[in-house]
Amino acid sequence: MEFTEEQIKRYARHIILPEVGGEGQEKLLSSKILLIGAGGLGAPCGYYLGAAGIGTLGIVDFDIVDLSNLQRQIWHGTKDVGRYKVDSAKDSIERINPDVKVITYKDKIDSANIKELIKDYDVIVDATDNFPARYLINDACHFMNKPLVYGSIFRFEGQVTVFLPDKGPCYRCLFSTPPPPGLVPSCQEAGVLGVLPGVIGAIQANEAIKITLGVGNTLNGRLLIYDALDMKFTEMKLRKDKCCPLCGENPNILDLIDYEEFCELYHHE
Amino acid sequence: MDGLFKENDRTDNYAKELNIKGEICPFTFVRSKLALEKIKPGEILRIIVDYEPAIRNVPRSMTDQGHKVLSINKINDTDYEIIVEKGGKK
Ligand SMILES: [Zn+2]
Numbered sequence: 001m002e003f004t005e006e007q008i009k010r011y012a013r014h015i016i017l018p019e020v021g022g023e024g025q026e027k028l029l030s031s032k033i034l035l036i037g038a039g040g041l042g043a044p045c046g047y048y049l050g051a052a053g054i055g056t057l058g059i060v061d062f063d064i065v066d067l068s069n070l071q072r073q074i075w076h077g078t079k080d081v082g083r084y085k086v087d088s089a090k091d092s093i094e095r096i097n098p099d100v101k102v103i104t105y106k107d108k109i110d111s112a113n114i115k116e117l118i119k120d121y122d123v124i125v126d127a128t129d130n131f132p133a134r135y136l137i138n139d140a141c142h143f144m145n146k147p148l149v150y151g152s153i154f155r156f157e158g159q160v161t162v163f164l165p166d167k168g169p170c171y172r173c174l175f176s177t178p179p180p181p182g183l184v185p186s187c188q189e190a191g192v193l194g195v196l197p198g199v200i201g202a203i204q205a206n207e208a209i210k211i212t213l214g215v216g217n218t219l220n221g222r223l224l225i226y227d228a229l230d231m232k233f234t235e236m237k238l239r240k241d242k243c244c245p246l247c248g249e250n251p252n253i254l255d256l257i258d259y260e261e262f263c264e265l266y267h268h269e
Numbered sequence: 270m271d272g273l274f275k276e277n278d279r280t281d282n283y284a285k286e287l288n289i290k291g292e293i294c295p296f297t298f299v300r301s302k303l304a305l306e307k308i309k310p311g312e313i314l315r316i317i318v319d320y321e322p323a324i325r326n327v328p329r330s331m332t333d334q335g336h337k338v339l340s341i342n343k344i345n346d347t348d349y350e351i352i353v354e355k356g357g358k359k
Contacts, residue, residue, distance in 0.1 A: 003303065012299045018334050022303045 001026055007099065011053055019215040025053065029099060031212045032056040034118055036109060036137060037127035038085035039063070040197030041151050041204060043075040045127055048205035050093035050100045054212070057093065058121060060105040061085045072194035109133060111256035114140040123208045125149045127201065131178040132259040138163065138171035139256055142246055149207045151200045155190050156228040158200035161238065162207050162219040165247070169221060173241040173248075178259050196228050283352075284312035290319040290348060297323040298330045301353070305336065310357035313339070319347045327351055 003011070003022065014020045014028075033054050035046050038061035049057055063085050065076045075092035076085065086104035093102050107113055109128075114136055118124050124146050126137045134150070141148040141163065148163040150171060163170050203224065210216045223236040246253045287304045289297055301316050308314060316327065328338040328351060335356035342350050 008296070008299060008303070012295060015299050015302060016295060016330070022306045 001029070007053075010097070010099075014052070020213060024213045024215070027213055028053050028209065029055045031123070032058070032121045033123045033125060033208055033212070034058040034060065034121035035125045035127055036060045036117075036133070037129065038073075038075075038089045039069065039127065039129060040072040040153060040192065040194075041127035041129075041201040042085075042089070042125075043073045044198045044201035045125055045151075045205040045208070046089055046093060047075055047096070048202060049125075049208060050097050050102075052205070052209055053097060053099050054209075055099070056101045056103065056121075058103045058105065058117070059086045059089050060107055060109060060117060061089075062106050062108040072192065072197050074198070109136060111136065111258045114256065115144060118144060118146055121146065123147050123149065123211050125151075125204050125208055127151060127204065129153075130261065132261060134171060135178060135259055136256060139246055139253065141165060142170050143256070147211050149204045149211070151197075151204045153192055153197050153200055156193050156196060158196050158226040158228070159223055160200050160203045160207070160219060160226070161223045162211070164211075164218070164220045167220060169238045169240040170244065170247045172246040172253070173244045174223070174238060176241075176243075176245050181260065193228055196226075199226055199228070282313060283315040284308040286315045286317070288317045290317060292318070292323075293320050294323055294326045298327050301327055301331070301351075302334070305331075305353065305355050308355055309359070310355050311359040312355050314353045314355065316351040316353065317344070318349050318351065321349070324349045324351060328353075 011025045014025050015022050031054055033049055035042050038059050065080045065083050065085050065088055067081050070076060076088045080088035084106055086106055090102040090104050093100055105117060118140055124141050126134060126148060142165050145165045150163060151160045207218050210218055221238050223238050225234045242249050245251055285304055285308050287301060289300050297318055297320060305314050324341050328341060331338055331353050337354040337356060339352040339354055344350050
């Protein structure tokens with residue numbers, strides 16, 4: 001492809017980088033990334049992916065912008081309260097970069113639609129806030145061999161990693177099944193420092209871009225844990241579990257599972 | 270190849286010629302790099318600039334990124350040429 005004059009200026013700082021260059025920028029412009037969740041993690045992640053010139057950015061979220069979201073979900077404004085998050089997100093990205101084709105899905109993901117949602121995308125970003133979604137996305141990415149960039153936040157702590165099917169562990173290698181309902185407080189109950197998803201979501205964007213470019217070392221096999229109170233990053237080695245019910249030697253999960261929502265508040269929204 | 274690109278040498282052994290007069294840094298390098306991506310390792314790019322700092326900035330960046338700057342010449346009152354051989358495996 002030939003860059004337009006505007007693109008040469010817009011992506012100049014990428015083109016200068018030896019690891020990106022014009023060729024890398026072309027890869028970004030022809031790539032398709034699916035962002036599941038347009039909230040706290042999705043906002044910074046989607047913003048940077050859009051600014052970077054990801055050619056097609058899919059965004060999945062069935063939720064509506066609430067005033068209580070704005071403390072951390074920085075791509076929605078006060079005027080967006082009451083709108084679909086994906087519509088507000090699309091406006092924000094298009095304001096930054098008209099090169100990005102934004103495709104919105106006002107769907108709640110489940111075992112019936114997840115494969116169809118992810119099938120056309122090169123990289124999947126899990127920016128959701130609940131266990132059923134995490135397991136569903138992990139399992140679907142495993143079955144469909146899609147690289148997955150995982151992130152989660154809780155109070156002052158964030159976790160982020162990359163799952164590459166066949167090349168490393170999956171989410172179930174860490175936690176083979178969801179915790180029992182009631183044991184884990186939901187994000188809504190626990191509270192979260194507004195800037196925390198900004199840090200984790202930006203790292204997710206960073207990893208999604210590296211996977212797309214094929215440069216550097218991703219977080220595949222490493223869980224990066226960020227403590228915002230002590231301001232520390234620690235790293236945990238992750239190993240593929242031979243007994244993993246999904247990607248192990250004798251898997252017993254052969255199809256997608258819809259787990260129940262644990263969070264009671266969730267149903268009241 | 271030695272001696273081929275002496276000052277004022279006008280041979281046409283360039284795989285590509287890029288006239289970016291009027292352009293300033295860092296876009297002089299950005300455009301030069303994009304042009305270089307279109308040719309093969311070992312091939313030669315001739316860049317013409319009229320922004321004087323570019324005759325230091327562009328060659329430095331080219332060298333940093335593994336290319337070979339063959340010569341830098343003033344070609345008239347306002348313009349300069351930078352001759353670069355693309356690096357990498359031939
Ligand atoms: Zn596994």
